[in-house]
Amino acid sequence: MARWSAIPLRLIVGYGFMQHGFAKLSRGPGMFAAVLQGMGVPAPHLMAWLTVLTELLGGLAVLLGAFVAIVSLPMTAVLLMAMFKVHLPYGFSSIKLLAVTATGAKFGPVGYEVVLLYIACLAALAIGGSGPFAIDGLVRKRFAARTNTSRIPAAAVR
Numbered sequence: 001m002a003r004w005s006a007i008p009l010r011l012i013v014g015y016g017f018m019q020h021g022f023a024k025l026s027r028g029p030g031m032f033a034a035v036l037q038g039m040g041v042p043a044p045h046l047m048a049w050l051t052v053l054t055e056l057l058g059g060l061a062v063l064l065g066a067f068v069a070i071v072s073l074p075m076t077a078v079l080l081m082a083m084f085k086v087h088l089p090y091g092f093s094s095i096k097l098l099a100v101t102a103t104g105a106k107f108g109p110v111g112y113e114v115v116l117l118y119i120a121c122l123a124a125l126a127i128g129g130s131g132p133f134a135i136d137g138l139v140r141k142r143f144a145a146r147t148n149t150s151r152i153p154a155a156a157v158r
Contacts, residue, residue: 018060041081054075066136068122076122
């Protein structure tokens with residue numbers, strides 16, 4: 001059963017990253033670049049596009065279980081930047097209930113809890129593997145098949 005645990009991690013992390021990327025893209029990367037510039041991030045337009053592409057392509061790769069160990073590195077960099085530049089001043093908790101009104105609950109700024117959860121999920125996938133139904137597994141099987149057939153002595157192939 002343990003090998004199946006990677007699937008829900010891949011689905012939620014991949015989907016979550018892609019949603020954040022689509023949100024930035026739908027508002028326009030220029031809008032996100034303005035936010036980055038306001039925070040003092042160097043080369044804000046370049047960083048905005050790199051972030052959007054990392055979230056979209058990295059999210060898709062994780063969702064499909066493709067090259068997870070590789071894409072986890074830039075994805076973690078995006079998360080750490082968000083944690084230190086945005087979420088850190090608001091503390092750990094991601095839920096800060098301010099009030100309950102007739103229109104519903106009102107929440108305060110989000111802390112860095114969710115960022116750490118995403119990083120932990122990416123680390124678990126990178127270390128433990130992508131699990132079943134992952135492109136990484138298919139690539140590994142093809143590579144193993146090629147390596148095993150190349151070790152057969154030439155006399156045995158004839």
